[in-house]
Amino acid sequence: MKNVIFGVVASLALTTAALADDMKLAVTTSFHNSGLAEILLPEIKADLDLDVQLLVVGTGQAIRLGEAGDVDAILVHSQKAEEKFLAGGNGTHRREIMYNDFVFIGPSADSAGVKDAENAAQALQRIAQAHASFVSRGDDSGTHKKELSLWKAADLDPAGFDDWYRAVGAGMGAALNTASGMEAYIMADRASWLNFGNKGGLELLFAGDPVLFNQYAYLPVNPEKHAHVKNDLALKLEAWLTSDRAKELINAYKIGGETLFVFNAKQ
Amino acid sequence: MQKPLFPLIAKQATVRRRGKVLVGPVDLTLGGQGTTIVIGPNGAGKTTLLKMLHGIERMNGGVLDWACPIEEAQRRQAFVFQTPIMMRRSVVDNLAYPLQLIGVARREARARAAHWADQINLGDALERSAMLLSGGERQKLALARALIREPDVLFLDEPCASLDGRATREIEEILLRAAATGTRLIMSTHNMGQAQRLADEVLFVLHGRIHEFSSAKTFFEGPQTAQADAFLRGDIVE
Numbered sequence: 001m002k003n004v005i006f007g008v009v010a011s012l013a014l015t016t017a018a019l020a021d022d023m024k025l026a027v028t029t030s031f032h033n034s035g036l037a038e039i040l041l042p043e044i045k046a047d048l049d050l051d052v053q054l055l056v057v058g059t060g061q062a063i064r065l066g067e068a069g070d071v072d073a074i075l076v077h078s079q080k081a082e083e084k085f086l087a088g089g090n091g092t093h094r095r096e097i098m099y100n101d102f103v104f105i106g107p108s109a110d111s112a113g114v115k116d117a118e119n120a121a122q123a124l125q126r127i128a129q130a131h132a133s134f135v136s137r138g139d140d141s142g143t144h145k146k147e148l149s150l151w152k153a154a155d156l157d158p159a160g161f162d163d164w165y166r167a168v169g170a171g172m173g174a175a176l177n178t179a180s181g182m183e184a185y186i187m188a189d190r191a192s193w194l195n196f197g198n199k200g201g202l203e204l205l206f207a208g209d210p211v212l213f214n215q216y217a218y219l220p221v222n223p224e225k226h227a228h229v230k231n232d233l234a235l236k237l238e239a240w241l242t243s244d245r246a247k248e249l250i251n252a253y254k255i256g257g258e259t260l261f262v263f264n265a266k267q
Numbered sequence: 268m269q270k271p272l273f274p275l276i277a278k279q280a281t282v283r284r285r286g287k288v289l290v291g292p293v294d295l296t297l298g299g300q301g302t303t304i305v306i307g308p309n310g311a312g313k314t315t316l317l318k319m320l321h322g323i324e325r326m327n328g329g330v331l332d333w334a335c336p337i338e339e340a341q342r343r344q345a346f347v348f349q350t351p352i353m354m355r356r357s358v359v360d361n362l363a364y365p366l367q368l369i370g371v372a373r374r375e376a377r378a379r380a381a382h383w384a385d386q387i388n389l390g391d392a393l394e395r396s397a398m399l400l401s402g403g404e405r406q407k408l409a410l411a412r413a414l415i416r417e418p419d420v421l422f423l424d425e426p427c428a429s430l431d432g433r434a435t436r437e438i439e440e441i442l443l444r445a446a447a448t449g450t451r452l453i454m455s456t457h458n459m460g461q462a463q464r465l466a467d468e469v470l471f472v473l474h475g476r477i478h479e480f481s482s483a484k485t486f487f488e489g490p491q492t493a494q495a496d497a498f499l500r501g502d503i504v505e
Contacts, residue, residue, distance in 0.1 A: 111323040122368075128352050130323045155354040157398070162350040181285065183325065 022051035023233040024071040026062035034191035059142035069226030073234040077216045078142045091219040098261045099215045104206040106185035120209040121154035131164040133184035137175050138167025147187050194255040270335040272419045273299030279329035289315045290475040301467030305455040308504050312475035313455040321346050321422045345418040349425040351409030353397035361397045383411040403434025423454035471495045
């Protein structure tokens, strides 16, 4: 596993100039897949002379890297897990940076009628009512956890679903591919959907319910627990991520003409 | 006066997935009366056929015409699946849910739900969590939840497949009452006794196609095809 992670670091690290500072930041796959990092990192380098090395992992793994002191800060999107992280003395604080959103994708014929649903709960109830094929990540990722919480909020329990509900145990791209092949419904983060190249007969059917918003937060690892972490650089990066410059770049980032992230850090 | 819903006319209706034909081409005219029982070997396409007729399985070819506009036709039908899905709510709230979706006021929805709970012998369990019901009770609840909107046609896919005799009897009684009050039933089953008890007409499905379609009397007394005859005798039909 370590090799895999550091392989990712090596491929993403920018060329390190001799005198530049560097720090390690654990981020989620969905953030990395969005492509925003490729916009922000060069700007950070230019403004702060700071090389941010990304470790691209799932939310759970990012939290564990932070707990172990293997990174200087984490940028993740699972508030419950973040609060637990802080309660365990692993981080100094939690700063909200921006949000993106989850969307419901499905066959364009939309036999379940998700398009006219009033909210996310009703959209899922309609899918369940029609026993329409639904692909679930089923991999305990932040996105999968989010999907499960939405079923729960809809008063439904996937444990009682039969074969129309397919938990594939795979990442977002693979799950979208499965959904495309089956013409099934699926929940995805907007960035992954927009970057997905095999849309086939699928289209975006439902979005906009505030419960689908996905808040990203930045948490510096606690230097009192791990004396070696570069807390000064972590704070420097936080100041940049919450600056007007970051706000401008994040809000302007688009794929296919669509805005992906909304900056909402309290400045 | 509402427009008639039937006849339902399918012309060359076909469902394909990943290049494989699951159902079709189907040419079929269903009239507005009675109970149609769909039978056939496992994998013949009974479930897909029902879902296609109900409009929740996308067709890759052909047409399906109801006698009224499609939006209206969709409002006037319901579907009961083999494995019902209960909401994590009480019995009465599960029953009231489809009414609330169509804008019936909460008080009236709950009153009608309570009435239906009585009809399915769950009148004493109104506030019980639906998650705690037995398999038979769940299926009765699913059936009542489908009938509470008074659909003109109800599709059922093997509703008694995993139920014991008592639950099956209760479900059949509810179905016979619904049929007697004019609800059109289109239902698949692998239980030939049940088919004979409920059917007015029989659709025999083989390899995704309608292999034989006739009145129940004709079908059970003298099937027209060798495959239907073999199936009725309990032979394996491939």
